[in-house]
Amino acid sequence: MILLKLTWYSLWNRRASLLLTVLSIAISVALLLGVEYIRKEARHSFMNTLSGTDLVVGARSGPIQLLLYSVFRIGNATNNISWDSYQHFARHRLVDWTVPLSLGDSHRGYRVLGTNNDYFRHYRHGDRQALALAAGKEFTGIYDAVLGAEVARKLGYQVGDAIVVAHGAGATSFTEHGNKPFTVAGILKPTGTPVDRTVHVPLEGIEAIHVDWKAGAPVPGFEVSAERAARMDLQPVAITAFLVGLKTRSAAFRLQREINDYPREALLATVPGIALAELWRAIGQFEVILRIITVFVLIAGLLGMLTTLLSTLNERRREMAILRAVGAHPRQVFLLFVLEALILAVLGTLLGAVLVMLGVQLAQPWVAAEYGLHLRSWLPQAGDGLLLLLVAGLAVIFSIIPGMIAYRRSLQDGLTVRI
Amino acid sequence: MNVIELRELRFRWPGQARAVLAIPQLTLQAGEHVFLRGPSGSGKTTLLNLLAGILKPQQGELHLLGQPAHRLRAAARDRLRADHMGVIFQQFNLLPYLSLLDNVLLPCHFSARRRQQAGNVQASARHLLAHLQLEPALLQRSVTELSVGQQQRVAVARALIGRPELVIADEPTSALDADSRDRFLELLFHEADAQHSTILFVSHDARIARHFPRVLELNEVNQA
Ligand SMILES: Nc1ncnc2c1ncn2[C@@H]1O[C@H](COP(=O)(O)OP(=O)(O)OP(=O)(O)O)[C@@H](O)[C@H]1O
Ligand SMILES: [Mg+2]
Numbered sequence: 001m002i003l004l005k006l007t008w009y010s011l012w013n014r015r016a017s018l019l020l021t022v023l024s025i026a027i028s029v030a031l032l033l034g035v036e037y038i039r040k041e042a043r044h045s046f047m048n049t050l051s052g053t054d055l056v057v058g059a060r061s062g063p064i065q066l067l068l069y070s071v072f073r074i075g076n077a078t079n080n081i082s083w084d085s086y087q088h089f090a091r092h093r094l095v096d097w098t099v100p101l102s103l104g105d106s107h108r109g110y111r112v113l114g115t116n117n118d119y120f121r122h123y124r125h126g127d128r129q130a131l132a133l134a135a136g137k138e139f140t141g142i143y144d145a146v147l148g149a150e151v152a153r154k155l156g157y158q159v160g161d162a163i164v165v166a167h168g169a170g171a172t173s174f175t176e177h178g179n180k181p182f183t184v185a186g187i188l189k190p191t192g193t194p195v196d197r198t199v200h201v202p203l204e205g206i207e208a209i210h211v212d213w214k215a216g217a218p219v220p221g222f223e224v225s226a227e228r229a230a231r232m233d234l235q236p237v238a239i240t241a242f243l244v245g246l247k248t249r250s251a252a253f254r255l256q257r258e259i260n261d262y263p264r265e266a267l268l269a270t271v272p273g274i275a276l277a278e279l280w281r282a283i284g285q286f287e288v289i290l291r292i293i294t295v296f297v298l299i300a301g302l303l304g305m306l307t308t309l310l311s312t313l314n315e316r317r318r319e320m321a322i323l324r325a326v327g328a329h330p331r332q333v334f335l336l337f338v339l340e341a342l343i344l345a346v347l348g349t350l351l352g353a354v355l356v357m358l359g360v361q362l363a364q365p366w367v368a369a370e371y372g373l374h375l376r377s378w379l380p381q382a383g384d385g386l387l388l389l390l391v392a393g394l395a396v397i398f399s400i401i402p403g404m405i406a407y408r409r410s411l412q413d414g415l416t417v418r419i
Numbered sequence: 420m421n422v423i424e425l426r427e428l429r430f431r432w433p434g435q436a437r438a439v440l441a442i443p444q445l446t447l448q449a450g451e452h453v454f455l456r457g458p459s460g461s462g463k464t465t466l467l468n469l470l471a472g473i474l475k476p477q478q479g480e481l482h483l484l485g486q487p488a489h490r491l492r493a494a495a496r497d498r499l500r501a502d503h504m505g506v507i508f509q510q511f512n513l514l515p516y517l518s519l520l521d522n523v524l525l526p527c528h529f530s531a532r533r534r535q536q537a538g539n540v541q542a543s544a545r546h547l548l549a550h551l552q553l554e555p556a557l558l559q560r561s562v563t564e565l566s567v568g569q570q571q572r573v574a575v576a577r578a579l580i581g582r583p584e585l586v587i588a589d590e591p592t593s594a595l596d597a598d599s600r601d602r603f604l605e606l607l608f609h610e611a612d613a614q615h616s617t618i619l620f621v622s623h624d625a626r627i628a629r630h631f632p633r634v635l636e637l638n639e640v641n642q643a
Contacts (some may be wrong), residue, residue: 002528006514011518318511324473325508326577327501329494348561414473414505415589416464 005333007339010319014312018344021308023097025348028301029391030355032294037354037356037378038417045126047278050195050243050272052124054252057089057259058241060266063275064282070101070241071272073111073194077103085265089244093197094251098124102206102236105165105177110151112165112199114206114239120146122245125193126374135159136186142204150196152187159184163199165209177209179225186414192373204234232329244269302394305344309337309402313409320410333410334403341399345391349359353380420485422585422617423447423470428479428489429643430462430469437545441643442479445635452541452608454593456622457637463621464635467587470619471504484584501530505578505616507588512574513562520544520558523576526583533581539581547576549608550613568599569583575607582614587593590622604630 011018050056050071058066059079068074090098099122102114117138120131136159138146147157157163162181182201190196211232246252252271259269320333360378367373425445431438439462440560447453457463468474469481472488473496481489484503488496499508505526513522527534537543549555551572562570565589571591578586587609604627611618620631628634 005519009516010514272628308631319514321508322512322514322525325471325500326526327497329497384534411473414468415471416468 003335003339006323007079007336007343010316010336011340011343018308019304021344022351024304025301025345025391026351026355028294028298029349029352030359031297032387033352033356033384035290035294035376036383037360038381039290041373041375043280043284044376045192047273047276048126049276050123050125051130052122052245053243053272054246054249055244055256055259055298056248056271056272056275057267058245058270058392062269063268064279065269066241066268066270066274067275067279069103070243071194073103073113073198077240077363080240081242081267082265083236085267086239086242088262089255089259092244092255094246094248094255095244096247097245099123100203100236100239101241101243102203103240105167105206105209107151107163107165107199108155109302110148110155110197110199112201112206113200114203114236119200122243123195125191125195129374130189131191131195132189133186136184138186139200139202140185141183142184142202143180143209144202144205145182146186146188146200147184148188148196148198148200149190151199152184157187159185159187165199165201180205180209190369190371192371201237203239204371207234207236208232219225254346298391301348301395302345302391305341305348306398306401307394309341309399311407313402313405316406317409317413320406321413321415324410324413325415330410331408334407337403337406338396338399341395342392345395346388349391353384386407420449421446421482422449422451422484423619424480424482426480426482428469428476428481430465430474430476432465438477438643440469440641442466442641445640447585447619449617450612450615451633452611452618452631453620454631454634455619455637455640456625456628456634457621457641459623461623461637462625462641462643463623463637464589467506467589467619467621470585470587471506472500474611488538498530500542501526502532503584505580505583505586507571507574507578507591508587509572509590510567510594512577513565513570515561515563517562518558519548519553519560519562519565519573521581522562522573523548525577527581530581533580533583537581544580547579547610548573550610551576552602567594568603571595571603572606575603575610579614579616583616585617586611588620590624591620592625592627593622593624600627601630 005134007379056066056070058070059077059081060077065075068079090096097118099119100115103111105112120138123131134149145163151157161184163184164181165177167175182205188195244255246255256269256271259267322335357378360375364375367375423446425442428440428442429438430440455463465474468482469476472483472491476489479489480487485498486499488499491499520541523538527537527540536541545555548558553569557565557569562573565573574591587627592603596601607618
């Protein structure tokens with residue numbers, strides 16, 4: 001007890017120089033906790049890129065590839081699926097709703113997605129959050145476009161602007177559907193998902209801009225005006241993929257098997273959560289490296305503390321002689337250093353936790369406005385208690401060095417006050 | 420009872436060829452005030468370290484308050500010191516980060532016996548400080564703001580709290596002028612007598628000898 005009091009007063013007496021030590025421990029702990037937090041948030045937001053959808057269905061390929069092009073809008077589908085197959089499953093008795101997705105075109109590097117207004121009704125991200133419009137409205141005509149937040153922000157579009165869709169997915173596509181421009185009808189709020197980087201148009205719009213095309217190129221001398229095209233039958237022959245919501249979630253695996261075994265077309269149905277987890281495992285290797293780096297930062301912070309402890313050894317020689325004189329055992333002198341390191345480490349860890357908490361609190365509104373990501377507040381968890389133990393343990397191990405030096409010196413010096 | 424009893428004691432620092440101390444016989448009785456004079460480097464501090472139980476003699480017997488300190492383990496010798504001895508250094512006696520009162524109370528934290536004997540420790544400390552002419556107003560000050568003479572008197576209070584049987588002082592007056600030195604000795608004697616503590620006072624300064632009823636020359640006691 002007296003040792004704790006002595007340590008505390010002694011530390012307080014040297015607070016100015018020790019503040020830096022505590023701060024350096026705090027920063028390394030904050031870094032460790034912050035990285036852990038970002039890792040969890042990244043995973044959380046990644047796993048919830050698509051929520052509320054029970055199955056994603058496309059032409060037969062791999063589940064990850066299907067997820068990449070249908071949800072992340074990366075790469076291309078190898079095959080389309082027929083409208084008939086889509087209709088078959090859209091009317092299936094287990095199915096509550098479906099959202100068709102038709103990909104293939106782009107606008108200045110952003111993917112154009114053909115769909116219908118059900119998309120805005122059923123697409124969910126994060127904790128089951130629906131899409132919301134920041135401005136304008138959903139599709140009302142076939143040449144309406146609804147822009148993702150990033151598309152509108154980066155390209156400076158507002159409701160009412162005209163945009164021209166290019167054929168293919170390249171950023172510099174030369175073949176444009178110039179004769180049938182779309183009008184920006186609405187702009188979505190940011191979601192922090194690939195939706196932000198998508199131009200949404202009605203399926204009929206996709207059909208309309210392709211009526212005078214064949215095999216990926218305009219048919220020479222055969223041009224259909226936008227008005228005429230709108231009056232034609234624009235039911236698509238094929239789509240790229242579709243999202244399925246079930247009446248009861250437990251039916252997912254049953255319907256999945258049925259789709260995968262569909263005799264008339266080679267289809268693939270995947271449960272998005274499972275495919276997302278698989279994809280995360282593939283790209284999540286960076287986590288390990290981040291962790292290793294932060295552990296080294298922590299060790300560097302504690303080495304700073306060791307340096308401070310060692311540098312105070314000489315000026316504290318007199319202190320040790322006094323304590324020995326009033327009856328302290330060298331073991332107690334040793335303990336003083338361990339206690340000191342322990343207090344510094346605990347203070348540093350607590351301060352580090354406060355830094356992370358404040359940091360997240362400050363970042364929350366900004367990240368929400370800028371990226372549409374709803375960061376969860378940082379709260380200490382059981383795993384963080386383990387971190388506290390790790391820091392304290394390392395601090396104690398490091399303090400053994402100055403503690404032993406002080407121990408040996410106080411044995412030698414005894415009552416001889418050396419300065 | 421003999422507070423200190425040495426017989427055929429020899430001590431040699433590790434790595435040195437000859438012994439610093441070789442004392443055939445030395446005895447201090449309870450309540451005595453003994454002045455031990457010796458030139459610089461003669462082994463005064465070494466002897467006090469032995470008496471305090473920090474060093475252990477290589478040969479001979481060292482009895483402290485009837486206990487054979489030469490046979491005790493380090494922890495037991497530390498206990499003996501905490502329970503029965505007060506120590507005053509030449510200077511820098513106080514921990515700068517503790518209050519004046521906490522400095523005085525320090526031995527009570529390391530020894531239950533001294534805590535018990537002090538009774539109400541706070542009152543006991545204030546009482547001692549008052550007797551040592553440290554006015555209560557000083558209690559609020561940081562110990563680093565005290566004069567050297569005041570610091571040394573606080574050290575006396577710390578050495579005497581809890582009525583230890585033996586007070587050992589290693590040149591506590593060497594940083595004081597003649598007036599404050601005499602006053603220091605007067606107060607030390609008075610308080611030590613009040614609680615029947617034995618004093619062993621070492622110094623190289625022969626002028627202090629006249630205050631003491633018993634004076635020893637280390638060079639005569641020590642045959643090394
Ligand atoms: N820790 C030590 N290790 C080795 N030798 C030591 C140690 N401390 C003291 N000595 C040696 O022991 C001898 C006596 O030293 P000591 O400090 O006891 O003298 P002293 O009488 O107290 O001198 P002073 O009046 O200057 O304080 C000296 O020769 C010194 O060099
Ligand atoms: Mg000396």
